[in-house]
Amino acid sequence: MKRIIISIFLALPLAAGLLMATGTDSLFHRGNELYEEGKYEEALGVYNQVVQDAQESADLYYNMGNAAFRSNSIGYAILYYEKALKLEATHEDASNNLEFVSRYRLDAFEEVPQLFLAAWIRAFVHIIPERTWSILSILLFIIVLSGFLLYLFAKRIGLKKTGFVSALAALLLFGMAFSSAASRHREIIHPDAGIILAPSVVVRSSPSESGTELFILHEGTRIEVSEEVSGWQNIRVIDGREGWILAEDFGSI
Amino acid sequence: MGRKLAILLFGCFLSAVLLNGQDQAFTATAPSAVKVGEQFQYVVEGSERGEMRLPSIENFQVLGGPYSSFSSHSQWVNGRMTQKTLVSFTYVLKAIKEGTYSIPPVIVKVGKKEYLTNEVVMVVTAGSPQGQTAPSSSASPEVVSGEENDPVFLRVIPSRKEVYMGEQFVSGLKVYTRVNTRPASSARDIPYEGFYKNTVDPDERAQQQEIGGKVYVSQVIQRHILIPQKSGKLEIPPYKSEWTMQQRVERQGGRSAFDSFFDDPFFDSYQDVPVTLSTLPVSIRVKPLPPGAPGGFTGAVGDFTMKASLSDSEMEVNESLSLKITISGAGNLPLLGEPEVNLPPDHDLYDVSKTLNTNTSGNRISGSVSFEYPIIARHAGRYRIAPVQFAWFDPKAEVYRTATTEEFSFTVLKGESEESGGTVFVPGVAHESVRDLGTDIRDIARTQPVFSTVASSLFGTLWYRWLYPVAIFLALLLVILIRMMTKRNADLTLVRNRKAGRAARSRLKSAERLKKADQADKFYEEIGKAVWEYLSHKMNIPTSELSREVVIEQLDQQEVPDQERAELLRILEESEFSRFAPSSERSDMHLLYRDAAKLISLLENSLK
Numbered sequence: 136m137k138r139i140i141i142s143i144f145l146a147l148p149l150a151a152g153l154l155m156a157t158g159t160d161s162l163f164h165r166g167n168e169l170y171e172e173g174k175y176e177e178a179l180g181v182y183n184q185v186v187q188d189a190q191e192s193a194d195l196y197y198n199m200g201n202a203a204f205r206s207n208s209i210g211y212a213i214l215y216y217e218k219a220l221k222l223e224a225t226h227e228d229a230s231n232n233l234e235f236v237s238r239y240r241l242d243a244f245e246e247v248p249q250l251f252l253a254a255w256i257r258a259f260v261h262i263i264p265e266r267t268w269s270i271l272s273i274l275l276f277i278i279v280l281s282g283f284l285l286y287l288f289a290k291r292i293g294l295k296k297t298g299f300v301s302a303l304a305a306l307l308l309f310g311m312a313f314s315s316a317a318s319r320h321r322e323i324i325h326p327d328a329g330i331i332l333a334p335s336v337v338v339r340s341s342p343s344e345s346g347t348e349l350f351i352l353h354e355g356t357r358i359e360v361s362e363e364v365s366g367w368q369n370i371r372v373i374d375g376r377e378g379w380i381l382a383e384d385f386g387s388i
Numbered sequence: 389m390g391r392k393l394a395i396l397l398f399g400c401f402l403s404a405v406l407l408n409g410q411d412q413a414f415t416a417t418a419p420s421a422v423k424v425g426e427q428f429q430y431v432v433e434g435s436e437r438g439e440m441r442l443p444s445i446e447n448f449q450v451l452g453g454p455y456s457s458f459s460s461h462s463q464w465v466n467g468r469m470t471q472k473t474l475v476s477f478t479y480v481l482k483a484i485k486e487g488t489y490s491i492p493p494v495i496v497k498v499g500k501k502e503y504l505t506n507e508v509v510m511v512v513t514a515g516s517p518q519g520q521t522a523p524s525s526s527a528s529p530e531v532v533s534g535e536e537n538d539p540v541f542l543r544v545i546p547s548r549k550e551v552y553m554g555e556q557f558v559s560g561l562k563v564y565t566r567v568n569t570r571p572a573s574s575a576r577d578i579p580y581e582g583f584y585k586n587t588v589d590p591d592e593r594a595q596q597q598e599i600g601g602k603v604y605v606s607q608v609i610q611r612h613i614l615i616p617q618k619s620g621k622l623e624i625p626p627y628k629s630e631w632t633m634q635q636r637v638e639r640q641g642g643r644s645a646f647d648s649f650f651d652d653p654f655f656d657s658y659q660d661v662p663v664t665l666s667t668l669p670v671s672i673r674v675k676p677l678p679p680g681a682p683g684g685f686t687g688a689v690g691d692f693t694m695k696a697s698l699s700d701s702e703m704e705v706n707e708s709l710s711l712k713i714t715i716s717g718a719g720n721l722p723l724l725g726e727p728e729v730n731l732p733p734d735h736d737l738y739d740v741s742k743t744l745n746t747n748t749s750g751n752r753i754s755g756s757v758s759f760e761y762p763i764i765a766r767h768a769g770r771y772r773i774a775p776v777q778f779a780w781f782d783p784k785a786e787v788y789r790t791a792t793t794e795e796f797s798f799t800v801l802k803g804e805s806e807e808s809g810g811t812v813f814v815p816g817v818a819h820e821s822v823r824d825l826g827t828d829i830r831d832i833a834r835t836q837p838v839f840s841t842v843a844s845s846l847f848g849t850l851w852y853r854w855l856y857p858v859a860i861f862l863a864l865l866l867v868i869l870i871r872m873m874t875k876r877n878a879d880l881t882l883v884r885n886r887k888a889g890r891a892a893r894s895r896l897k898s899a900e901r902l903k904k905a906d907q908a909d910k911f912y913e914e915i916g917k918a919v920w921e922y923l924s925h926k927m928n929i930p931t932s933e934l935s936r937e938v939v940i941e942q943l944d945q946q947e948v949p950d951q952e953r954a955e956l957l958r959i960l961e962e963s964e965f966s967r968f969a970p971s972s973e974r975s976d977m978h979l980l981y982r983d984a985a986k987l988i989s990l991l992e993n994s995l996k
Contacts, residue, residue, distance in 0.1 A: 270846070
C-alpha cells in the first residue's frame with residue numbers, strides 16, 4: 136500500500152523518465168538472470184549500466200549489493216546496500232543484508248553515542264524519501280495559506296477560528312516537512328558519508344603523500360566526508376578520528 | 389639339503405674307518421682386536437667331535453651359538469693316508485666394554501675325556517659399533533652382504549618408484565642367493581616409514597636368475613602393499629636381518645692330485661656362518677595430488693563407487709534411523725575419511741561408525757568401507773538429506789572423480805512421548821526459539837522497481853522552488869481581490885446612506901409646499917414616502933421589499949432606541965391613516981411635519 140502511495144507521489148516527475156524505462160527494465164531483468172546463473176560480476180556490470188543511464192532505485196542497489204557480495208567485494212556490497220537504504224530507509228532486505236555483510240568487515244569501532252534527539256530527528260527525516268517530503272511540504276504550505284485566508288475573510292466567527300487553528304497546525308507541520316526535505320536534498324546533492332572501497336587505506340594527517348600516517352582503514356568501513364582538497368578528502372570515522380585519504384579510495388553513498 | 393646329508397654321511401664314514409693319529413687338542417681363536425659393540429666370532433676348533441659349553445664371560449655378550457660344524461677329509465701322501473677331522477664350534481659374541489680382556493680356557497668334552505682350549509686375549513677398543521670392516525681372522529668373518537657379488541644379498545623391490553600420495557603399490561623383499569642360506573630368526577617386517585602398509589602373502593615361487601654371470605636363486609620373502617601418507621621423497625632405509633649361510637670350509641694341508649679330486653664342491657665341508665644381510669636404500673618419489681580437488685574430497689585415491697541407503701523412511705520422534713554410505717573399489721580404503729553429510733537442521737549427528745572390509749588379493753587393497761550415520765529426530769516433520777558427495781582421485785587417469793548420492797527424505801511421526809505431554813520430558817520441545825539457519829544474505833529483489841533519475845531531488849528543481857512564491861502571490865492576490873470587492877460594496881451603501889438624508893429632506897420640503905398649498909392628501913402621502921424611502925436607503929433594502937415587519941426586524945438588529953422606534957411606527961401609522969381619514973380626524977399637519985423631520989434627524993444618528 137505504501138509502495139503504491141509513494142509511486143503515485145513519484146509519478147509526476149517520472150513521466151519524462153518513463154520513456155527510458157523499457158530499456159532500463161530489460162537491463163534489470165538481464166542482471167537478475169545473470170545473478171541467478173551465478174555470473175555475479177557480469178550481473179553487477181549489467182546493473183551498473185542502469186546507473187550509468189542515470190536511473191536508480193532501492194531494489195536495483197540492493198541487487199547490486201548482493202552481486203558485489205557474491206563477487207567477494209565487501210566494500211562495494213556495503214556501499215550499495217547503504218545506497219539502497221538511502222533511497223528507501225525502510226528496505227528491510229537491504230538492512231538485513233547490510234548487517235550480515237558487515238560481519239565480514241575488518242574494522243570495528245566503538246561508536247560514539249549520538250545524542251538521543253539527533254538520532255531521533257535523523258530517523259524521522261529518513262522515514263520517507265526526499266520526494267515525499269517535498270510534496271508534503273508544498274501541500275502543507277497551501278493548507279497554511281488557505282487557513283489564513285479563511286481566518287481573514289470568514290464572516291462567521293467559528294469558521295474564522297477553524298481557519299486560524301488549522302493554519303497554525305499546518306505551519307508547524309510544514310516547518311518539519313520543509314526542513315526534512317531540505318536536509319534530504321542536501322544529502323543527495325552533497326553526500327556526507329562514504330564507504331572505504333580499497334582493501335586498506337592509510338589515513339594521513341594532511342592532504343598529501345607526505346602527511347603523517349595516522350591510522351589504517353579497511354574495506355567496508357563507513358566514513359563521514361567533509362571538504363575536498365585537490366583529490367584528497369577529509370574524512371571522519373565513527374569513533375571521532377579524522378584524517379585525509381585519496382578520494383578514489385572510497386565511494387560516496 | 390641333500391648335499392649336506394651327503395657330506396655328513398661321507399664324514400661319518402671316513403671317521404669310522406680312520407681313527408689313528410689324531411691331534412686331540414682344541415684351539416680357540418677370536419679376533420685380537422674388536423670395537424665396542426662389534427660382533428665377532430669366537431671359534432673353537434678341534435679334531436674330535438664333542439660337546440662344548442661356553443661359560444658366561446665378563447664384558448662379552450653371547451649373541452648366538454654354538455654353531456657346530458664337522459668335517460673330515462683324508463689325504464694320501466706318499467702312499468700313506470692321513471685322515472683329518474675338523475670340528476668347530478662357533479659363537480657370536482659382542483664386546484661390551486673397552487679394555488683388554490681374555491676369554492678363559494673352555495672345557496670341551498669328548499666322550500669321557502675333557503680338553504681345555506687355549507686362552508684368548510682380546511683388545512676391545514672404543515669406536516663406532518657399525519664398523520663393518522671384518523677384522524682379520526682365521527675363521528670365516530662376519531659378512532654384511534649388500535653387494536651383488538656376494539653369495540647372498542637382499543633387495544627391496546618396489547613395483548613403482550613414482551606414485552601419487554595415497555596411491556597403493558607393492559613392495560617386496562627378495563633374497564638372492566647362490567649358497568644354502570636361511571634366516572637366523574623369524575625376520576621382522578621392514579618398517580616402511582611414511583607408508584601405510586598391509587602385509588601380503590609372498591606366495592611367489594623361487595626363481596633362478598643370472599646376475600653378474602652367476603646363477604642366483606631368488607625368493608620373495610616379504611611382500612607389502614604400501615600407501616604413501618605424505619608427499620615428497622620417501623626413503624626406505626637399509627634393512628638388516630640376521631641370516632645363517634653355509635660356507636665352504638677351506639681344506640688345510642698341501643695339495644696333491646688327490647686334492648684336486650676333492651676340490652669338487654661335492655666333497656667340500658660346510659660350516660654354518662651367521663651373516664647380517666642389509667638391503668640397499670630405496671627412495672620412492674611421492675607426488676602430491678594435483679590441485680583443484682572438488683568438494684567432498686576426503687583423501688580417497690583409487691577407483692571407487694558409492695552406494696547410499698537410508699534404513700527407514702519413517703520414524704517416530706526420538707527414534708533413530710541411519711544413513712549408510714558404502715564406498716567400494718580399490719584404493720586407500722583403510723585411510724578414507726567419512727563423507728560429509730548435511731543433516732537437516734534440528735537433527736544431531738552422532739558418532740559415525742566405520743566398517744572396513746578389504747582383501748588384498750591381486751596385490752592391491754580392494755573391498756569396501758561403510759560409514760553409518762545415526763540420525764535421531766527430535767521433532768515431527770518431513771525432512772530431507774541433501775545429496776552426499778564423495779570425490780576421489782583416479783591416479784591412472786590423473787583426474788578427480790565425483791559420485792553423488794540421491795536425495796533422501798524421511799518423515800518423523802509424532803511419537804507417543806510427545807503427545808503424552810508432561811510425563812516424558814523431551815528437552816527443548818516446549819519452547820524453542822527459531823534457530824538461525826540463514827548464514828547467508830537474502831535473495832535479490834525481482835519485482836520491477838520504479839526507477840528515478842540518479843541523485844535527483846524534487847526539492848532542488850527550479851519549478852518546485854517557485855511553487856512557494858507562486859502560492860504566496862496567489863494568496864495575496866486573493867486577499868486584495870476580496871478586499872477590493874468588500875470595499876466597493878461598502879462604498880455603495882455609504883452613498884445610499886448619505887443620499888437617504890438628502891432625499892428625505894427634499895421629500896419633506898415638497899411636503900411643506902403641499903402643506904402651504906393645503907393639499908392635505910398629498911402632504912400625508914409625501915410624509916409617508918419620505919420616511920419609507922429614507923428607511924429603504926438607510927437599510928439598503930429596495931422599497932418594494934420593505935414592510936412593517938422587515939423594518940421592525942432591522943430596527944431590532946441595529947438596536948435602535950425603543951423611543952425612536954415607537955415614534956417611527958407612530959408617524960408611519962399617522963401618515964397612512966390621515967391620508968384617507970376625514971379632515972376632522974386628521975392629525976395636525978404642522979405637528980406631523982415637525983415630528984417626521986425630528987425623527988429622521990434622530991434616525992440619521994442611530995441607523996448606520
